[in-house]
Amino acid sequence: MSTAVSPLAPNDFPEMPAIAGVKLAAASAGIRYKGRTDLLLAVMDSGTAVAGVFTKSKCPSAPVEWCRAKLGRGEARALVVNSGNANAFTGNTGRQATKLTAEIAAKALRCKPAEVFLASTGVIGEPLDATKFDGVLATLAEQAAPGEWMNAAKAIMTTDTFPKVATATVKLGKAKVTINGVAKGAGMIAPDMATLLAFVFTDAPITAGALQSLLKDGVEDTFNAVTIDGDTSTSDTLLAFATGAAAANGAPKISRAGDPRLKAFTRSLRDVLADLAEQVARDGEGARKLVEIIVEGAVSKSSARKIAMSVANSPLVKTAIGGEDANWGRVVMAVGKAGEPANRDKLSIWFNGIRVAKSGARDPCYDEAEVSNAMKNPKIQIKIALGLGKGRDRVLTCDLTKEYVAINGDYRS
């Protein structure tokens, strides 16, 4: 398996400011990987509100079930994330592992186990030995510090080739509030609620109910509009934590997602989610091209989404892009198989702004050399105009390369 960083990785990482009320620490618990961290503890001040969205898989992981059950309380004091083992399809052993992990963290932090949120990522079906967290979580609780964002992002990586962080600072009332996010992605990415794992923290004083609404709306065009391989994980988890610490600086307390004072915050939250989601696409397993699919002229937005996803998940479209081939015939195929309204004779297609097909046939001005040259770009935009209505949507994905096959042909062994 290659350990080279994705050529689509961002050139630099943002400075991640501290979030009042949040401290982080990472360690090596020896779950699976050697010579790297695999355990993250985030400690939040009391009074922190929590919201979350999760995989729609019918076979969710034990930590997903744990979080769902605890979310109703709306309060969080800690987040524990391990990489290397997903604690999924582990039966009763898996449930016991989540309980034990939460109890160990709760003891270290003197909080309730139900205030500890959990996520696990890695191999499915292997029992997770939570006794490995005993001791190390207590140490992490002592070490936790406000500036450890990059280390947090690194500890949750699996086949990711770079850590994923994003930040935004925005006014809430007259006070400045901050939103920080970390995520991991790579493979088994076709989120139906959130990506594999993403965590967002803010010092804004927002109730759990309002935060839940913001998060649900926020994922729709960000994490839910990304696909690497069409395979939806058992572990998809996006959690958001609002410590409320900015209230001390005069930030108003918000209890409704529709509160007009939240406008700038809502936009910034969406920006952070979109930034992380794009980074997930940029780090798709084996990715060499970032691919943006834009569908317009569909009968509705949801129809445009289905068509965009059909194109984004087509192995033939993805391998063609990997081969720098503007094979718009395969785009037509993927539009045709989506099952959504489409009229072949009204269809037009662009690759990176160059129209290659118009009204159901090759563009009369088609120039193979010009298009081939455009395909060398590391970012490929495929725009599809259906000519039926006003529905529009956008999905991000990446190409399908031999490297994806290599990574996934020997991941478990």
Added chain:
Amino acid sequence: MSTAVSPLAPNDFPEMPAIAGVKLAAASAGIRYKGRTDLLLAVMDSGTAVAGVFTKSKCPSAPVEWCRAKLGRGEARALVVNSGNANAFTGNTGRQATKLTAEIAAKALRCKPAEVFLASTGVIGEPLDATKFDGVLATLAEQAAPGEWMNAAKAIMTTDTFPKVATATVKLGKAKVTINGVAKGAGMIAPDMATLLAFVFTDAPITAGALQSLLKDGVEDTFNAVTIDGDTSTSDTLLAFATGAAAANGAPKISRAGDPRLKAFTRSLRDVLADLAEQVARDGEGARKLVEIIVEGAVSKSSARKIAMSVANSPLVKTAIGGEDANWGRVVMAVGKAGEPANRDKLSIWFNGIRVAKSGARDPCYDEAEVSNAMKNPKIQIKIALGLGKGRDRVLTCDLTKEYVAINGDYRS
């Protein structure tokens, strides 16, 4: 692109008997390939009944539209198939090309253009120059002979590595009738009605209406239960021709699919379709493993089909099998994402008869060495028991290898 024959190819090909009333010939028309045949003409006696099922793509090819329009007549005198160019997404030029091809064939055979059925396979979006068929179809009409089945199967290949033929002989009344089939597959295979191209011929005297019913029923558990990459072609075409010549030997004329005298014929037709469909899976692009997915205990057959297809189309399951890794965690993932009723804690999974997961967790008797050894087999059966109901289904697919990516990263160029 590799030209090696699939390691899953059959060891030998059946002797293909003649079908009274059918003559075949193949030639090189220079559509795209060099040094091989790319044009097939099948000539049928007058009175031949025809039936067909086609892609459900919203962007079907011009030949698919031609066949659909002519099928209502129920009579066929000729079939013209070219490989190398799909004549799909070619606008009005494409429609003119189908018309011209039919006219050229009709002139050579002194029949009506509407009695000529057409199929094209190959690149999408390139105009097909039908004037290339002028002359060569007249020559083929003269050369056509009853024994040319292997040459017919070779002429319609694209990225197929071996020709696909199947035959069955069965009693109809007291007479012996024969069913011969040829097919091509390889990539863009997720038939929703038929595979890329398949043609079945019989001398049985069956009306077009009855033949249509038989064909529609026959594809359900054969071609429709095969997937290579989840990409549905614009050109999927399965045509069946019944010359009726066996009536001269005393075969009864059949006008209803439900006629009890058809029982053995119906079973044999299904066998021929199933044989061709399995050959398509054995020749999936880059395939090294034939994969059979069996789902049982689902709430219904259609639910079992959806779950089996979700597993069969999962890139992570397919790459794991390519890597000889019994990664049943990914099978759980694919069951979970199918959106069909499933209860994680009732799920059991077998690889080649070895139970690896039971009641939602790893089988207590799991033996990695035993399972790893079983994964070396060129045929892999994954059985999934859901424990919910009596719904059962079976789907065939193949593994996903670097060769698939290589073939499809440079197919057009």
